[in-house]
Amino acid sequence: MGMAATDDQFHVLAVDDSVIDRKLIERLLKTSSFQVTTVDSGSKALEFLGWHGNEISMFSEASISPNNHQEVEVNLVITDYCMPGMTGYDLLKKIKESAFLRDIPVVIMSSENVPSRITSYRCLEEGAEEFFLKPVKLSDVNKLRPHMMRTKLNNDIIENGKPENEEKQENGEIITTGEADSEMQQFQTAQSLQQQTSQNNNNNNDNNKRKSMEEGLSPDRTRPRYSDLTVMSN
């Protein structure tokens, strides 16, 4: 089975330290026709996403390993909140602070003992798309597809220019922050080089690692802020 998502199938990375919950979320996601990879920690998740801490190194030939996970397209990350070591919140932050991963929608799952108002607010503030209370149900998983489709649509716009109807995306993704600038310049240079040499790879290459820096999007837009708190109940 190929690692890259086809046009019809979305690939979800599920992160949970509990073997039971991993089995459950995997079944829930597969039942909804998603491709699934499960890992048991935040650090393994970042490894799988191709995040090496030093993002510039992603584009040097020498750093591309035989198990090149950069080629694996992940359309959504769903993670447990309470994990030893790197929590789901820490993972969320790392993803949203990364120039190459921030496009990936992230969903948090949590058991109810954590003060859910504060927790879910923090997570949504940090850019999580959804906050699910455990045990997660099929009805929760059904909410995931729109988030993945929206990101895919944004990425199509980046690749192919504005759509004909000039419709702007509501959660108009991202933003250049100061820190990411120099990385982005290197990224763009590397990207244009790649595009010249490999026309065929455009679909699978780092779709989720592109920043939406199209002319149409306002550079002042920040991540969506949530003033209305919605706690996902089961």
Added chain:
Amino acid sequence: MEIVGQLQKQFVDFSTSLYGEGFLDEQYLQLQKLQDESNPDFVCEVVSLFFDDSEKLLNNLATALQQQVVDFKQVDAHVHQFKGSSSSIGAQRVKNMCVAFRNFCEEKNLDGCLRCLQQLNHEYFLVKNKLETLFRLERQIVEAGGTVPVIVA
């Protein structure tokens, strides 16, 4: 076939009592929904994982509470894990016992914790026994050529 009918009735009555007495809750029904022809053993597999995980946790809890100086944070971490896994499979009474247990951990009440561990052991082995009975009934129905009735909430 009469035998199938009898077994099916036994199964339905037994399942109903498990829900009625709070051994199992809605989540167990959710697990059933995830089982189908392409994943016919899903529930059994998850429950087996739960059994293995639980028995490890119970041992860890016993060890942690026997220390000279009890680390209540560590005890709480184990109980938290147990609460999560029991909640995920719908073992309601076990989950509720974990909730009570966590309160004693917070209070650093060793006696309370020890009593809870005893009760937790009891509840766990009770539900384990009942689930194994349930699985046995299912197997017998299938072996007798029948289909396992679907329980709805």
